[in-house]
């Protein structure tokens with residue numbers, strides 16, 4: 001079974017790729033860029049993911065362009081609901097690429113994170129599946145949180161300190177001062 005896995009970054013991809021391969025899936029990654037700010041941070045995460053992909057024979061499709069402006073336009077005045085919009089954007093983009101590439105299903109490394117709203121991601125994945133006609137493969141990858149963290153540290157992978165957008169960067173650092 002061919003699965004397209006939305007990969008938000010290298011560290012969060014380790015455990016989901018391992019599990020999906022153990023389930024007998026042919027896994028390919030999809031790196032969505034518009035929500036990762038600033039651009040230099042996006043490149044750093046992309047390079048980290050690509051280096052990991054190269055060493056594990058994990059093919060990754062990288063989203064073209066960098067529509068930071070479009071992402072912000074979607075969020076402005078709806079900042080308090082921004083993660084829901086962001087999940088929807090990322091999962092829809094993944095499902096559309098999966099449909100075009102004739103994958104059997106799609107999933108996301110967001111289901112690995114202890115810091116994301118897991119239930120909302122699952123609901124949105126299922127809604128996007130209905131809208132696009134591509135099956136959503138749900139798995140609670142949080143069970144492997146420690147495994148992924150340990151491995152990413154062992155191989156000295158870059159581990160980001162905030163979720164991705166400028167809002168999350170502010171939340172991470174502004175409170176300190």
Ligand code: SF4
Pocket residue numbers: 035036082083084086087163164165166167168
């Ligand atoms: S905090 Fe993370 S999930 Fe929420 S909008 Fe920003 S990048 Fe997206």
